[in-house]
Amino acid sequence: xxxxxxxxxxxxxxxxxxxxxxxxxxxxxxxxxxxxxxxxxxxxxxxxxxxxxxxxxxxxxxxxxxxxxxxxxxxxxxxxxxxxxxxxxxxxxxxxxxxxxxxxxxxxxxxxxxxxxxxxxxxxxxxxxxxxxxxxxxxxxxxxxxxxxxxxxxxxxxxxxxxxxxxxxxxx
Numbered sequence: 001x002x003x004x005x006x007x008x009x010x011x012x013x014x015x016x017x018x019x020x021x022x023x024x025x026x027x028x029x030x031x032x033x034x035x036x037x038x039x040x041x042x043x044x045x046x047x048x049x050x051x052x053x054x055x056x057x058x059x060x061x062x063x064x065x066x067x068x069x070x071x072x073x074x075x076x077x078x079x080x081x082x083x084x085x086x087x088x089x090x091x092x093x094x095x096x097x098x099x100x101x102x103x104x105x106x107x108x109x110x111x112x113x114x115x116x117x118x119x120x121x122x123x124x125x126x127x128x129x130x131x132x133x134x135x136x137x138x139x140x141x142x143x144x145x146x147x148x149x150x151x152x153x154x155x156x157x158x159x160x161x162x163x164x165x166x167x168x169x170x171x172x
Contacts, residue, residue: 012040022052022059022078027155030062034151037067037074041149046073048097053078053109053117060104066155069147076104080115089115096129 014036020029037047051059060076067074077097079090106120128134162172 010044012044022055025055025059027062027157030059030066031153031155033059034063034066034153038149038151041072044072046075048075048077048094050094051076051078053080054112057104057107057109057118060107064105066152068150068152069145070149074104080117
């Protein structure tokens with residue numbers, strides 16, 4: 001970059017009140033996050049949501065379906081080790097979130113004791129970060145519409161995941 005290149009990162013920090021333990025997050029909170037993104041959508045090129053890791057995959061998945069005609073990245077990040085601990089992963093994860101994005105509706109937290117806690121079992125990662133950052137550009141989907149960004153907030157709380165298995169009974 002030349003010395004004439006004067007790029008600036010413009011950001012805004014929004015802190016919700018009260019702050020939640022991520023194990024207590026639900027539909028009302030997902031709507032609050034989506035509404036905040038919608039309210040600021042025209043002013044920014046992307047959004048980073050700092051979130052506890054235990055339920056991050058649920059929130060990321062919910063927002064991926066709530067945000068319609070999305071043309072900008074929404075990145076969820078958190079840390080396995082609390083930020084106030086000397087050896088934490090929060091700062092690196094936050095900085096990495098400014099660079100990359102993952103598909104929240106395809107991620108699961110599979111290891112609560114690892115710094116590589118999330119995986120996308122049914123699709124290859126969009127980005128791998130090692131020494132080099134490698135982007136799978138062929139897998140990055142672009143918005144194919146000119147429709148205005150909107151959020152769906154009419155969500156049903158009466159949804160359950162039922163794992164089917166041999167000999168499951170109708171009573172189950």
